Amino acid sequence: MSKVKYYYDSDTLSYRKIERKKGTTITYAAVFLLASALFGFLFVFIASQFVQSPKERALARELQNMQLQYKLLNKRVNDAFAALENVEERDNGIYRLYFEANPIPEEQRRAGFGGINRYSKFEGYDNSKLIIESNKRLDVLQKAIVVQSRSLDEIALLAADKEKFLASIPAIQPVNNENLTRMASGFGYRTDPFTKVRKFHYGMDFTAPRGTPVYATGDGVVTRADNRATGYGNHIRIDHGYGYESLYAHLYKYNVRDNQRVKRGDLIGFIGSTGRSEAPHLHYEIFKDGERINPINFYYGNLSAEEFSKLLEKAQLENQSLD
Structure with missing residues (x-):
């Protein structure tokens, strides 16, 4: 109540x-x-x-985990950039320099993406800045990897061409040293064996017995193997590409035919004394872009420093040639 x-x-x-x-x-x-x-x-x-509800606590943990994952992702991106920079440094400073190719500019390697905003879908969130920055760095890294990949493809092509070039240019002595009687005459003014007049000798003469093997000095294609050139007798011409050509004259016989592809060191013929020749020997010439050049500079492939020094000394003597 x-x-x-x-x-x-x-x-x-x-x-x-x-x-x-x-x-x-x-x-x-x-x-x-x-x-x-x-x-x-x-x-x-x-x-x-x-006080957070269980759902809020779960979402908070998920957010913290996402932030941690992005931080770890940025660290991995930094590590990837460091490794890529090492490759880029060698690419510009060694590979491209060796193959005489222009280095790739830094602005091309680190270029971003212009035009429309690619990251608008990440805007409006508490961690938008972190997410956008991470995605930007990933895009730059991906583009830099593509640029470097294409550069390495180019280097591979240059290397293959360089390997082909090094194999093609004349680089060995056409007659083995053990078969030589002597290096009779070098490139330059010499006395003609028939007229006794001083004139320019455009090749090198290697004296050896008749039938001594003659070898191709570089990879190439045989363009001539005949005796239809005045003074040379039986002779062979090899086109090595890159503007280089070698000539082997006064041969006893051939071991190749026209249009045959040969490798450096292949047996192509045998020493003789055909054509305008005083004694068995090989007359050897090298052409670069149609001009005769001194063969003395093309024996680095099979001569030691001492052997080359002796050959150079003999080649400089102004004596009588054999053709």
Whole structure:
């Protein structure tokens, strides 16, 4: 039973019973409920700022893990850039330099992507800056790898061509040293054996017995193996490519035919004394772009430094040639 409440009425000088109106009770109840709801909402709001729900804790852990993964990704990208820079340095400083190719500019290797914003889909998030920066670096790395890959493809082609070039140019002595009687005459002014007049001798003469093997001095294609050139007798011409050609004259017989492809060191003929020749020997010439050049500079392939020094000394003697 609820307590009855009274109030003192000063007009009647008596206590009067407090009568609560029904509407007032409802109002009080509504105010109480509203206050309770506001207090509850405030309590939940404040609690949510300091206390996470299981779902929020799971999302927070996932976010932390994502941030950690991006940091690890950036470290791996840094390591990849370091390894790539090492390859790029060797590419520009060794490979391309050796093969006489222009180095690739740094701005070409590290170029980004212009035009439209490729990273707009990553904007508007708490970690947008981290995500966008990571993706930019990955794109630059990927493009740099593509540039380097193409460069290595080019280097491979240059290397193959360089290998072909080194195998093609005349680089050995056409007659083995053990078969030589002597190196009779070199490139330069010599005395003609028939007219005794001093004239320019455009090749080198190697004296050896008739039938001594003669070898191709570089890879190439035989363009002539005949005796239809004045003075040379039976002779062979080999086109080595790159503007180089070698000639072997006064042969006893051939071991090759026209249009035959030969390798350096292949047996192509035998020493004789055909044509304008005083004694069995090989007259050897080298042409570069149609001009005769001194063969003395093309024996690095099979002569030691001492042997080359002796050959050079003999080649410089102004004696009598054999043709």
